[in-house]
Amino acid sequence: MDFEYSDITNQWMEKLSAFMDTHVYPIEKDYIQTVAQQTQRWQTPDMMQDLKQKAKDAGLWNLFLPKEYLPHGAGLTNLEYAPLCEMMGRIHWCAEIFNCSAPDTGNMEVLAKYGSDEQKASWLLPLLNGDIRSAFAMTEPDVASSDATNIQTQIRREGNQYVINGRKWYTSGAMNRDCNVLIVMGKTDSDAERHRQQSQIIVPMETQGVTVVRPMSAMGYFDEPVGHAEVVFDDVRVPAENILVGEGEGFAIAQGRLGPGRIHHCMRLIGCAQRALDLTLARVEKRTTFGQPLSKHQSVRESIASMYCKIEQARLLTLKAADQMDRYGNKVAKNIIAAIKIVAPKMACEVVDEAIQIHGAMGTSQDTCLSAAYAYARTVRLADGPDQVHMMQLARNLVAEAND
Incomplete structure (x- = not known):
């Protein structure tokens, strides 16, 4: 077993470390103060957008994506990415600079692995480019969501549409003004085998019936400007082609x-x-x-x-x-x-x-x-x-x- 980082990993670490020393650590307190003082609580500050552009220009973008998704990412393995992700973790808001923050990373991986060509064009590419942000709606307040089979949100097929009804909370990312899309997990068939009852579906934020009820704090922190939302889905209708893979695959x-x-x-x-x-x-x-x-x-x-x-x-x-x-x-x-x-x-x-x-x-x-x-x-x-x-x-x- 080799306990040393590879030459490739060391090169990426040096590049990322230099970027953070130059552009991130010096403005850490300024960023926090800017977020705290801005009138639009859930608006990503301009200084973050500037940092993202600098990261793109430096080739430090989508570092989490493995080689099968080239040219959109760095093409690193999990082992090569690990110390880079660790470096980003030293400042809790830092990963967004490099388009490597949750829940976007998970949603991009889902769309890349399971999305149709149309879904990738509509949602994956804008996420990869950093043009939009996203949220993942899974956890529910009324059930023990640690067991995903407990999910109660209903996804019902009606003709060429799906109708969604339910309540989610701690939907990370949904408070942010740049959040354009949700991936929602719910039940399409309560009578199916236990692990085939659930499906996942793409829901644009502006869809009628999607209501952000309130931001949820985590131990007193609201994580502005990203946030964690309680979201209600009241007869939300989306096209049938928004389902990911198919019913029962959630x-x-x-x-x-x-x-x-x-x-x-x-x-x-x-x-x-x-x-x-x-x-x-x-x-x-x-x-x-x-x-x-x-x-x-x-x-x-x-x-x-x-x-x-x-x-x-x-x-x-x-x-x-x-x-x-x-x-x-x-x-x-x-x-x-x-x-x-x-x-x-x-x-x-x-x-x-x-x-x-x-x-x-x-x-x-x-x-x-x-x-x-x-x-x-x-x-x-x-x-x-x-x-x-x-x-x-x-x-x-x-x-x-x-x-x-």
Whole structure:
């Protein structure tokens, strides 16, 4: 096993690192202040659009797309993309600059893999170009959506149209003014076999009957200007050709979507945790308590050592998962994907929590990224399946394989 990044990966890392040092880190606080002060809460600031154009010009665009989607992406493997995604994760809003942010990445992968030629022309190409943004409507307030077969939103065929009725929440991206399209998961046949009841369908945001009820906060953060929405679908009618693949394929599409989505979250969370550690290492040399720098206190040293170990363990596990996905495919790598989805968010929560503790009151304030980082990490312990579901499925698979 080779523990060194390839020459190709190192070249991309140097290029991305230089871009962030030049264009992103210097304006990090300005961006946050701009978002907080602008009158249009859900409008993407002009400075983000400027950064996107710079990223395009630098060839740092759609880095997540593998070689089968060239020339639209960088053509990287999961293993090659991992450290780049981690680098973007050091600033929670940074991935959008490179058109690599959720939920757009997942939606682009779905449209690229499952979309018809017409669907790709209408929605995939504008997403790849960064002309529009999108949202994925799956989670519902009235059912345990960690089990996708519980979804109750109805998708009913009427002639050459589908009629959609239901309520979704935590529909990430739906608050943003540039969000033009939703991919909605619902039931087309309640009498079918359990995993064939669901379908996914494309719904333009401006369709009559689509109502954004309110933004949803995640631990007090509304994630402006992207946001997470509660959305009601009231007799929403779309053309029958908007269905993805066909009726009954929704659960399979969701599983295909969530594999890459889960590992991308883990990659970004490692970057998030690494940033917390980096800030802590600087803090402990600047802050003095009881007559000496924080770095001289044994308890602080132990915390730093523990933070480092946890990050390295999660990073190695994530890289192994990426390699397994590249070599054998997502289905074969399902166990290790489940493992990283259990490990990485919890690791990030623990590391960021330690960073907040060492920073003291400042760590809870708006003067650092730590409180927002903790909210993000804690939320991802639920996003794309809660810890308990992944542990249950992983253990079930391991027992079955051991006794096969």
